[in-house]
Amino acid sequence: MKPSAALADFDDLDDQALHWFVRQLAGLNPAEAAQLQAWLAAAPAHGESLNRWTQQWNELDALPAAGVHRLRRQLKAELAQVRPSRPWNRNWRLGMACLVALLLGMGGIMDSSWDDQQQALHSQSFATARGQQLSLTLPDGSRLLLDSATRGEAILYRKRREVHLPEGQAMFEVQKDPERPFDVMAGPLRVTVLGTRFAVRYTPASLQDGRVHIAVEEGRVRVADAKHAETAVELLAGQQVDSDRQGRLGAVSAIPPAGVASWREGRVSFEDATLAQVLAEFERYGETGLVLNDGRIAALRLTGTFDPRRLENFRRVLPQILPVRLQARGERTEILAAP
Template sequence: MSGVGRLVPQAAMAMAVLATVGGGWLGWGHWRAQPVHDELYVTQRGQRMSVDLPDGSRLQLDAATRMEALLYRDRREVRLVDGQVMFNVHSDAERPFDVLAGHTRVTVVGTRFSVRHAQTGVDAGKTVVQVESGRVRVAQMGSMSAAVELGPGMAVTADEQGRLERTVSVAPNSVGAWRAGRVSFSDTPLSQALAEFERYGETRLMVRDPAVAAMRVGGSFDLREVGTFAQALPLMLPVKLKKLDAATEIVPVR
């Protein structure tokens, strides 16, 4: 009995030590999992914003954009909910930088690239990644098997489920053209083109005919000159502008 009596305090002490160590480990893990920076950034229609993150990265938010930036001790993460952002990521091999947009993940160490994930306008609901310099890896969330790597002058679009389309070439100096107040359309439905202009301000342009809304437009335009875009439409499409009291309707030529 006396031997057992001596073992009980020793076992209790060992368990106490394990509990202390285990609790410390869990506490350390919890501490490490907490972001050191967590902030939500939102721009309104027609507004742009430049953001300097504490890690040295610089972000430029386009109009009607909503994103959350989280910086952890071992990684960096931006969650793009809506809109588009131009990233100039500070290189830090110890802390990879991920952009989560819909069902798409973009991973980078240090580069300049643009990510668009807008709910309206061109490619609504899709995610478009364009690289100006450096390299990024783009993959469907939760799957790296179909990941693609993009270098300067390369771009890829992911559908609403994060499935990647084929990569295409873009002019590096055209990446993030919205920063200079320009937008480019290529075989874009007129309805999407108008919605894109609406992200920056009220256009007072309307389309009620589905056939007109589906007509395709192309070209590069100044986002601040929607009137110039409207005047160009009859030159590109079989449509005309019909003046109403508070708006202009785009109607087919009969």
């Protein structure tokens, strides 16, 4: 559905819901917030109608990012001019009409290129098993190297290129094409490039616990919260940045060339990671057979670089770097506190 399709022909209840939706965008004072809660509590249908407007607003994210950013700035500027002293006076209704007209108008402006931009020229899903790495080349010449336990989808449109990375990590070598930006969507972040080599990691169930990590080997990239482009930072070669689960970016820091996607060389590095995080990372590459049943042992921290394909080396050195011992339990091995 195109973003403007469901905005017309709303009834009286939707008129009220639109009223509250617009007031929320403009900002509510405590008294207005209390009035909204009273209106929502009056009938379940009120909340359902308000949610429909909110959903339409959120669906604007399907439009090209630059257009959405301009639209939302323009809408909020309009709202600043129509904030009501009384909920249903003529100026307020006029303001709401302007809001809907603006949505419809922007939709019309974008509709001319909407179908063209949304028509995928190429779509390709990919996934690697534990312990597997995979290299693939997209039709535009861009190359992806996928690490173990990684899945995603590459979609090439007429005016843009996208890779969605819901799990895992990958190294990207992007074919330069200024007319078709290349975006990588990972967790809450959007990474935009024209031509470069960079690595993206998003492993919500493993090490980094839902954070996104980006490191640039060559060229430069733009990193932003996928829903708030104004928070973007630019990374140059030899720089890295992490985000938290909400997409808030940390400080940009330096990274040596060997540190960018070190998994390409069969290395995983840990810095002050818990033993539980380390084991979860090893499990991305294969069955470890190691068991943690003591929370205190799981919280022990270590720093080091290991080869995930040589688990026996890790098992051998573990009692030397942490106060633990290994105890066989049938086909499994439990990590216990050292005596």
